[in-house]
Amino acid sequence: MTTLTPARLFIDGELRDAAGGKTFDVISPWTDAPINTAADASAEDVEAAIVAARRAFDCTDWSHDSNRQKRLEICTKYLDLFKANFDRLAEIAINEGGCARGSVNREQVAMALAGWQDYLDVFPRVEWERDYGTREAWGMKNVRKSYHEPIGVVGAITPWNAPLYVNVGKVVAALLAGCTVILKPAPDTPSMGAIFGELANEAGIPKGVMNVVFGADPALAGEMLVTDKRVDLISFTGSTAVGKRIMQQGAESLKRVFLELGGKSARIVLEDDPLFERDVAMGMLTNHAGQGCAVQSRLLVHRSRYEEAKAILKATYENFGDNWGEQENPAHTMGPVVNRKQYERVLGLIEVGKSEATLLAGGKARPDKGPGYLIEPTCFVDVTNDMRIAQEEIFGPVVVVIPFDDDEDAIRIANDSAYGLSGGVCTGDVERGLKIARRIHAGTFSINNGMCIAGDLPFGGVKASGVGREWGVEGIEEYLEPKLVAIGSFG
Known part of the structure; x- marks a missing residue:
């Protein structure tokens, strides 16, 4: 020990x-x-x-x-x-x-x-x-x-x-x-x-x-x-x-x-994204059990490819399986949430999510992995932005997936939040992505997974962030x- x-x-x-x-x-x-x-x-x-x-x-x-x-x-x-x-x-x-x-x-x-x-x-x-x-x-x-x-x-x-x-x-x-x-x-x-x-x-x-x-x-x-x-x-x-x-x-x-x-940042994946499968799969929250203020915990996907995205995510979570939660495994980046209070809060919000939306993956505590505060990587689909799980900062390994109709709808959903810390958009058209980025009310924003958080860059938020x-x-x-x-x- x-x-x-x-x-x-x-x-x-x-x-x-x-x-x-x-x-x-x-x-x-x-x-x-x-x-x-x-x-x-x-x-x-x-x-x-x-x-x-x-x-x-x-x-x-x-x-x-x-x-x-x-x-x-x-x-x-x-x-x-x-x-x-x-x-x-x-x-x-x-x-x-x-x-x-x-x-x-x-x-x-x-x-x-x-x-x-x-x-x-x-x-x-x-x-x-x-x-x-x-x-x-x-x-x-x-x-x-x-x-x-x-x-x-x-x-x-x-x-x-x-x-x-x-x-x-x-x-x-x-x-x-x-x-x-x-x-x-x-x-x-x-x-x-x-x-x-x-x-x-x-x-x-x-x-x-x-x-x-x-x-x-x-x-x-x-x-x-x-x-x-x-x-x-x-x-x-x-x-x-x-x-x-x-x-x-x-x-x-x-x-x-x-x-x-806090934050409830949106990750927007447009229908023209040439790396659609990869960028949807990257929406999964696992690193440090999702305990990050700038994590993109709302995954917004164009409605024309929403069912495709759900299938991608289902396969991603299944492939990820139990490859997490081992303290000394150098390949693992996900462990427990920090304390019992947070553990109970995250599990409580997962139960709220089960009553609001469709649970695609995870959703349970994992005492079989150890006596600590271990919760499965969790994903909800068929989410609307007015749900509690879409508005509250869960601060756990939970992502919610929301469909949008067009760029204006994506911008509206992303901005319909008390928070404004970070976000991102994935697209095959950088100019289209930049137009969206300029209209999202957030302190930091990435296009095509650009690294917008680094020690030589200013970091912070607007609104409740x-x-x-x-x-x-x-x-x-x-x-x-x-x-x-x-x-x-x-x-």
């Missing part, structure tokens, strides 16, 4: 236990049993982290312009340390996060570290100053320039579905910008946050610049960060319901809020505030 290092808090440059030594058990999604212990942060611990981060920003030179290169060098060394701990990161992702071994070299570890490198690569393109030129007004000549400065103390609140990837997305961008950080990972995956503290001193990060707190209560630390005036920005990835609460609570102190929330952008140059600039300076002179 794998033994993980107990997760400890990191506050003001020190690894520490929670006040009073309180801990909580971390449950493995594979076994429904404890896999690790973690420090259970109290309000006292969170307060200490806020004090440390505030002092490090206000009273040290971390955020100064002269330290930009130093910050880049530190974040580069930090990445090297994470790369040296690749195997450990893999064990954490598998045992704490429930990913199958095959996902390690995808978004769970390898892509997260590749995204970190992307941040380092795009850092020279960050705009720190902008010249607005000279303007005459009231007999005075005005030279105008803006200076883009780090916003201050950042509270980074992250989820359990791809914890390393999201932690990197927030922490590295904020550090490069010159902010100080309090990382608050989900209680399901504290170790993927704790390691940021464990490696911080060796990377050369000054005291108070990087802090990590977590606890059994999913809300305590987060709500303290959101409501505290000493925290200047909240960057949150998670559910839309929690995102709305964060925006409401953050309004009291008028802090900047970045939200990357969030506010702001992560990754790329824009992801670093989220943590900067422009200051306009005008120099006046007569004559």
Whole structure:
């Protein structure tokens, strides 16, 4: 049995236990049993982290312009340390996060570290100053320039579905910008946050610049960060319901809020797609049990080929069979959902789907595969977009297949959602695909499976999918505030 290092808090440059030594058990999604212990942060611990981060920003030179290169060098060394701990990161992702071994070299570890490198690569393109030129007004000549400065103390609140990837997305961008950080990972995956503290001193990060707190209560630390005036920005990835609460609570102190929330993205397969069979089959959701905010969980197929698509999907699921759910199988990318609450929720929505539509494949829990939270890859057909399974984000291995009549109908269905995170269209006519892409209300979109999510590209959504952008140059600039300076002179 794998033994993980107990997760400890990191506050003001020190690894520490929670006040009073309180801990909580971390449950493995594979076994429904404890896999690790973690420090259970109290309000006292969170307060200490806020004090440390505030002092490090206000009273040290971390955020100064002269330290930009130093910050880049530190974040580069930090990445090297994470790369040296690749195997450990893999064990954490598998045992704490429930990913199958095959996902390690995808978004769970390898892509997260590749995204970190992307941040380092795009850092020279960050705009720190902008010249607005000279303007005459009231007999005075005005030279105008803006200076883009780090916003201050950042509270980074992250989820359990791809914890390393999201932690990197927030922490590295904020550090490069010159902010100080309090990382608050989900209680399901504290170790993927704790390691940021464990490696911080060796990377050369000054005291108070990087802090990590977590606890059994999913809300305590987060709500303290959101409501505290000493925290200047909240960057949150998670559910839309929690995102709305964060925006409401953050309004009291008028802090900047970045939200990357849910999705119910549409994958549109047009009748002219020359790779129709492949592109329909790719609509199957298996990777990490469908636990991704940007997964395309609504598969829209032209009505003229809808019956053909159903036959393709039926064969695809049958061929896939039981080739999933083995923890150490490097060919498997699908494991359990993350916890019992999510397990019961997904199964509940599957039961809703059985009453609304036609179950084509899957639809059951699989205790025969192990004692954890394993649910079969599931597909519903004969779905209309007003059904609950078409509107609610299931966040499990469930895809719904919806017919459409023409391009206008496909666009209408895709946009008939509270969400607007991602999507895609597959077609033999790129110009036709681009016209559709431009009319879908989403933050990212792919044509013919183009990779629209990468570390050097801005990522985020519209509507109930969030506010702001992560990754790329824009992801670093989220943590900067422009200051306009005008120099006046007569004559």
